Amino acid sequence: NDTTPSYTFSSSETGTITYGGSCSSPTTSASSGNNAISFNALAEGTYGDCSVKVTDNATNQSSTLLVNSFTIDITTPTVASVSSSTSNGSYKQNDNITVTVTFSESVIIDNSSGNPRIQLETGTNDRYANFISGNSTSVLSFLYTVQSGDNSSDLDYKATNSLSTNSGTIRDNASNNASLTLPSPGASGSLGSNKAIVIDTTAPTVDNVSSSTADGNYFPGDNITITVSFSENVIVDNSSGNPRIQLETGSTDQYATYASGNSSTVLSFLYTVKSEDNSSDLDYNATDSLSVNGGTIRDNASNDATLTLASPGTTNSLGANKALVIGWNGLIAYYPLDGNPKDIIANNYDLTVSGATLSTGRDNVSDTAYSFDGTDDYLSTAVSPTLTLENFTVSLWVKSSSGQAHWTGIFASTYTSSRGFQIYYASDGLNYRLSSVEQKNFGLVDGNWKFLAVTFDGSNSILYYNGVSSGNFSGARNIFDNFTLGRNRSGDTYLTGNIDEVRIYNRALSAQEITDLYTVQ
Numbered sequence: 001n002d003t004t005p006s007y008t009f010s011s012s013e014t015g016t017i018t019y020g021g022s023c024s025s026p027t028t029s030a031s032s033g034n035n036a037i038s039f040n041a042l043a044e045g046t047y048g049d050c051s052v053k054v055t056d057n058a059t060n061q062s063s064t065l066l067v068n069s070f071t072i073d074i075t076t077p078t079v080a081s082v083s084s085s086t087s088n089g090s091y092k093q094n095d096n097i098t099v100t101v102t103f104s105e106s107v108i109i110d111n112s113s114g115n116p117r118i119q120l121e122t123g124t125n126d127r128y129a130n131f132i133s134g135n136s137t138s139v140l141s142f143l144y145t146v147q148s149g150d151n152s153s154d155l156d157y158k159a160t161n162s163l164s165t166n167s168g169t170i171r172d173n174a175s176n177n178a179s180l181t182l183p184s185p186g187a188s189g190s191l192g193s194n195k196a197i198v199i200d201t202t203a204p205t206v207d208n209v210s211s212s213t214a215d216g217n218y219f220p221g222d223n224i225t226i227t228v229s230f231s232e233n234v235i236v237d238n239s240s241g242n243p244r245i246q247l248e249t250g251s252t253d254q255y256a257t258y259a260s261g262n263s264s265t266v267l268s269f270l271y272t273v274k275s276e277d278n279s280s281d282l283d284y285n286a287t288d289s290l291s292v293n294g295g296t297i298r299d300n301a302s303n304d305a306t307l308t309l310a311s312p313g314t315t316n317s318l319g320a321n322k323a324l325v326i327g328w329n330g331l332i333a334y335y336p337l338d339g340n341p342k343d344i345i346a347n348n349y350d351l352t353v354s355g356a357t358l359s360t361g362r363d364n365v366s367d368t369a370y371s372f373d374g375t376d377d378y379l380s381t382a383v384s385p386t387l388t389l390e391n392f393t394v395s396l397w398v399k400s401s402s403g404q405a406h407w408t409g410i411f412a413s414t415y416t417s418s419r420g421f422q423i424y425y426a427s428d429g430l431n432y433r434l435s436s437v438e439q440k441n442f443g444l445v446d447g448n449w450k451f452l453a454v455t456f457d458g459s460n461s462i463l464y465y466n467g468v469s470s471g472n473f474s475g476a477r478n479i480f481d482n483f484t485l486g487r488n489r490s491g492d493t494y495l496t497g498n499i500d501e502v503r504i505y506n507r508a509l510s511a512q513e514i515t516d517l518y519t520v521q
Contacts, residue, residue, distance in 0.1 A: 001074050001174040003041045007052070009065055010034050015056040021049030023067065030054045046071045073174035077103045079182055082118075082157065083194040090198040090301035091146050097155070099129040099142045099191060101163065107170050107178055109135045114167025118142050121158045121185065122150040122199055131168075140170075152199040156185040156192030200301035204230045206309055209245075209284065210321040215520035217325040217334075218273050219344065224282070224324060226256040226269040228290065234297050234305055236262045241294020245269050246285045248312065249277040249326060253285050258295075267297070278327035280513050283312040283319030323516045330507035332387070333483060337361070337500055338368045341379050349483060351379040356486060361500045362397050362449040369397075370485070374404070374496030378487035387480040393505040395453035395464075395517055396423075396485075400497025402445040403429045408495055409488030410452075411502070419479040422489045423452060434463055440471040449500075451518045457508035467518030469511065480504075 011030045017037070019025060027037040039050070048069035054062040079101055086097045099118055109116065109131060116131040127150060129142035157163070163180040170178040183189035191197075208229040218224055226245055236243060236258060243258040256271035284290070290307040297305040310316040318324075328334075333349045335341060339358065341351035353370075355377035361368030370379060398410050406427040414420025421436040425445070432442040434454055442452050443465035453464040456476040463471045485502065486495045509517070 001176045003043075003072055003074060004038050005042070005070060005072070006036060006038045007067060008034055008036045009052055011054045011062065013054075013056050015054040015062075018053045018055065020051035020053065020064065021067075022047050023050035042072050044072050044074060071174070073172065073176065075105075075172075076176050077105050077107050077170070077172045077178040079163065079178075079180065080104055081189040081194065082182055082191040084155075084191060084197060085141070086195075086197065088196040090200050090299070092301040092303045093146050093148050093150070093201045095146045095301075097129070097144045097146065097197060098132075099144060099157075100134075101140045101142065101182075103138045103140070103178060105172055106136055106138050107140065107172055109140065109168065109170055111168040114165065116140070116142075116163070116165050116168050116170055119158045119162040119164075120144060120152075121156055122147075122152055124149060126158055146199055146201060148201055150199050150201050152197075154192050155195070155197040155199055156190055157182060158185070160184055198301065200299060200303060202232075203303045204232050204234050204297070204299045204305040206290065206305075206307065207231055208316045208321070209309055209318045211282075211318065211324060212268070213322075213324065215323040215516075219327065220273050220275040220277070222273045224256070224271045224273065224326075225259070226271060226318060227261075228267045228269065230265050230267070230305060232299055233263055233265055234267065234299055236267065236295065236297055238295040241292065243267070243269075243290070243292050243295050243297055245271075246289040246291075247271060247279075248283055248285045249274075249279055252276055273326055276327075278329045280325055280329055280510075281313075281319050281516065282322070282324035282326050283317060284309060285312070287311055323520045325513075325516065325520075330393075330505040330509075331503060332506050333502075333504040335485075335502040336368070337370050337502070341370070343381075349381050349383065351381050351483065351485065354378050354380070359498050361498075362399070369498050369500035371498050372486035372495045374408075374494050376494060378409075378484060378494060380482060380484040380487070383481050383483060387506075389456075389478050389480060389506055390458050391456060391506065391508045392476075392478060392480075393453060393455045393507065393509045393514075394423075394503070395451065395509075395514070396502040397449050397451055397500040398432070398495075398497060399447070399449045399500075400445060400495060401447045404445075404496060405429070405493055407488050407490070407493045409484065409486065409493055410495055410499065412482065412484040412487070412489035413477075413480045414482050415484075415489055415491065416479075416481075419477060420481065420489065421454075421477045423454070424488050424493075432465075434461075436461060436473075436477045437475040438473040440473060442470055449498075453509070453514050453517070455508040455514070462508075462511075464511075464514045464518075467515045 050067040129144035134140035256269035261267035343349040358367040359371035408425040412422040426433040
């Protein structure tokens with residue numbers, strides 16, 4: 001790396017030095033013994049034609065001494081580009097990434113006193129890639145091992161001065177120290193520009209559990225889709241086992257098994273209601289109810305997802321997000337009245353139609369309710385054997401106009417006034433009313449659909465009007481020997497209006513369950 005290289009030769013006597021080829025020197029006198037000379041400045045290049053000759057005072061000439069070929073190199077090696085031999089993709093903790101630095105010429109590493117390194121931009125703690133190989137070549141390799149907490153959406157070094165010798169040396173064959181200036185991060189020639197390497201040590205977490213199935217009542221054979229939302233895209237491998245969620249479904253807790261959503265943030269799990277399943281508000285069993293079951297749920301960097309769920313019933317849980325009622329759950333008769341008067345519980349309580357006709361239901365869908373003409377229309381069935389229910393709930397939707405006669409019947413549990421109860425019109429014709437051991441109003445009649453319910457818990461009866469408690473009293477008439485819709489228990493006063501979604505339970509629903517029925521039906 002010197003343009004005026006020195007050269008030493010030996011002469012047996014004094015004399016005059018002459019130079020040949022491309023070389024010359026200001027030194028023209030030779031002494032007996034060793035002579036050290038410096039050539040005049042030379043341009044960069046390789047020289048193989050230089051020679052030295054000594055002539056003594058008697059004009060005797062020495063033989064021509066050919067100088068060994070040598071190269072003048074004063075050009076500093078520079079960084080041409082930074083890349084990686086590691087494939088594009090996402091990498092997690094303990095993964096190794098090789099960063100490559102390409103120089104303008106071959107370089108020699110001396111790491112006996114310190115190992116060259118590159119500082120990378122990896123989040124809170126910026127890590128180093130340390131030199132591992134490439135000595136005496138133009139491409140040096142540096143190794144970076146991903147550590148806990150490292151994150152980068154597109155791995156790059158920190159700055160243009162991020163490559164350092166760290167007390168070692170990087171030089172060319174002429175011992176010129178390399179210039180270690182890097183392209184600006186993200187610019188052409190940089191690691192970030194040349195590669196697409198994602199560093200991700202953060203495990204996916206569950207944000208939310210819900211369902212794409214509409215709120216409502218579901219029975220054996222019905223399918224319900226449970227959705228689990230993650231903090232980032234996840235990849236499911238179910239080749240060795242299918243992920244699943246354990247649901248709280250009564251005496252036997254069933255599973256919803258993974259169905260779809262691979263490579264997205266939302267996974268779907270399918271649950272088919274079994275005959276023994278019951279739940280007043282479907283939820284999973286516990287915070288650890290989601291399991292991989294021999295499969296895997298991971299992000300693109302292969303970080304295993306954290307599967308902890310929100311506590312059942314709390315914010316972001318299935319129970320908090322949805323109102324899914326599972327199974328018969330104490331239902332002894334259920335009449336959706338969707339196209340027919342059948343009891344879908346199949347307890348042999350199908351209603352018989354007397355004059356009433358199908359009509360538009362409260363969901364504005366045709367043929368999903370029954371219409372009554374106020375003259376002689378009604379639906380009924382005998383209950384045999386007679387039921388004496390220690391606890392019960394009766395709920396229904398009714399749409400009718402005010403001003404109808406006192407005792408106009410909506411629902412009756414018996415033909416005998418002293419045994420059962422009935423829901424009917426109050427004497428003012430303006431209120432729906434319950435007649436049992438006491439008489440209480442539900443609420444106003446106004447020509448719109450109204451939700452009426454009465455519960456009895458063995459001690460107290462509670463009336464509900466559009467999901468809200470509207471009165472209560474002690475005791476109840478709890479004999480059911482007939483289910484009648486649209487006519488009073490005396491069989492002489494008929495409803496002009498519509499009835500939909502009638503349910504009869506052998507238990508007292510809670511206030512929240514009543515609210516849910518009103519909200520989701």
